[in-house]
Amino acid sequence: MFKPQTPLVRMKAVASGLLLIAACLYITALELTHIYPTFASYLKAFSEAAMVGAIADWFAVTALFRRPMGLPIPHTAIIPRNKARIGSNLGDFICTHFLSREQVLAKVSEFDAAKRMSEWLSIPANATQLSGLAVSLAGHGVGALRDERVRQFVRTTALARLEQVDLARMSGQLLEVLTDDGRAQEVLEGVLDKVDAMMQSETTQQRIAQMIAAELDVLRFSVFGKEFSFSGMAGNWSSDKLVRKISTVISEVNADPEHELRKAFDEQLHTLIEKLKEDPAFRLRASQLRAQLVQHPALHGYLTGLVDDLVNWFETDIRSDDSTLRLHLNSGVLKLGEALREAPAMRSWINEQLLIAAGPMVERYRAQIGNYISERIDAWNEHELVEQLEAQVGKDLQFIRINGTLVGGLAGLMIHGGTQLLAGV
Template structure:
């Protein structure tokens, strides 16, 4: 018994039913040949042509997927026998007409990646989802630091990396970059200004006066039998004079680009940079300091405690209903989306970068996509391939059989009429 639980099976039943109906009409025409010869002749012409059309189209449709009736008829089972060629042609067709560089770039340009990204980020639901995902990933990564194996690996890797760093040379290069193009003089001016502000502070002046007074406390005089100390007065006076002198010097240096102190500062700085970069003694001393620092137990203890504290705080925060990190991430994502949505220049830059990236990616992976399609079809089991293709297009192909039956019958009648009219009986 046939199962009609799929659209394909139902269409096959309809097409086969029409063939059987044509056969039944043919038998009826034979039975009516003596009683109703004219009507029977037309009915016979219709049914004969309908059966021929139905069988011919059944053969054609079936031959696409398998051998009709299992017979080894040439040029049948076309799809299974040519699946390698079909895979190659299909891959080339898709790569040529769907994945060409121009077509993909045009579609990417129409997509407007930056605008869609801005709208997506500006949605509070998306911002929350992205923040939660980020925190889950971060929680897993940070939580792994509690495992002693991971912690030991991180420490050993970090210290091994520190041992390879040339602190002296890096410090020299960094100092050279930071003070290049006259920036050293700007640094000097900033330092002198801060010193001047500090010296003008009443607290600093009192501290200086107290220190000077303490040093001068031994200077005591006996006048009229009374011991008198000038330490307090001398300290205050000296402090005031010192502050004024320092302020004067700072003003002179800041106002005179050619001041001797500026030149001396540059010379000393250049000498320090040269020593840090090239002086073996400086580099040796830096290496010794680095080794002492790395081997010091306090550093290991500090780093371990710091990592544990960070992990504790992080885990406590993300599990809190009022998580600061989650709030900040949500606000940051929304702000980023709003800023991007209001910045056409940034949107244009993002779209340009996407287009610049898409072109090489298309060229790189297009051939691989074609190869994948070919290999996938070649690896398909023939029965599986036929089943999948027939499930997709087989229902529509049954209309060929139906149309073949009906059109064949009509053509048969037309031929019969033409014969009656144009061929003398």
């Protein structure tokens, strides 16, 4: 006994079975014509019209996918012959009715991605999963640094970047930023305060006294045949005078924003910045220092050792049950989720940024999606395309054949009945 394997095959069998039943009824009607002429005429009309309807609808359904009976009948195999147009129209339909800017932005707005993200990040299991994934990915990346080819690439890239650095100009720009908006004077005041504190130190004063005494040790005089020296007393006196003088000057500078030393400091600093940024001699010297640094074996060894230490630390940490990195990441993810949950303004900002980004993305990729659909359908093998479409809608299309058989038969009955009625009249 035939056992249908798919819904499509089963429905085809039902539709074909009805056609076969109509044919049997037609043969029966012919046999009963001489015995029951009236009944036979109605049965013949029904079965004949049913067969016509069934065959016509079979032709219509089949013509969508292939040529009926392989005959080159015009306007058959409609889908295979027009697959390029179908693909283009389908792509346009999807882009117009499903991927319009307004529709996509409305869905993005309804989605409330920031709220969903904050809720998801606030769940400890999710935070652990995310941090574990991040550490795992980072572990693969850092582990690659053990490969000599990668190590060589890192060294070469780092040194190449260093060779391109304009040390003089960068130093000038950095110094300019650090000393802008009066910060240079703050630095000067801090340095002077440190100098004053250092000069007030007993240890510093003793060292100054010893230095001065050593210089004045040549000044000796003789009394009654015995030599005396002013070095010790002069050294202590000079040290005390020097410290007091320096403290006085520092106090004057700190108290007077317009002090000459402040102006001189600003001028010298400005001159140094301009030389670092523009003076060829300074830049040449910086380039020479950079070249010496790049070529120095110690730098190569330092970079290699730095990479090794980083890799060793990272791998040791992530293998540990109480990994510091994993714990910090996990804690950071949870705190981020909690912070977002408690900050509606931040969530609103995130959603706004997503909407801003989504608009151009829709416009940029919508046409590409339509083209992809069109190209994909056009590239399909005709047999593959027919199989895919028939598998999806073929079952429902068989109802056309079934309805055609039944409706055709009923129409035949009505026409025959009407004819008999008119003939009797």
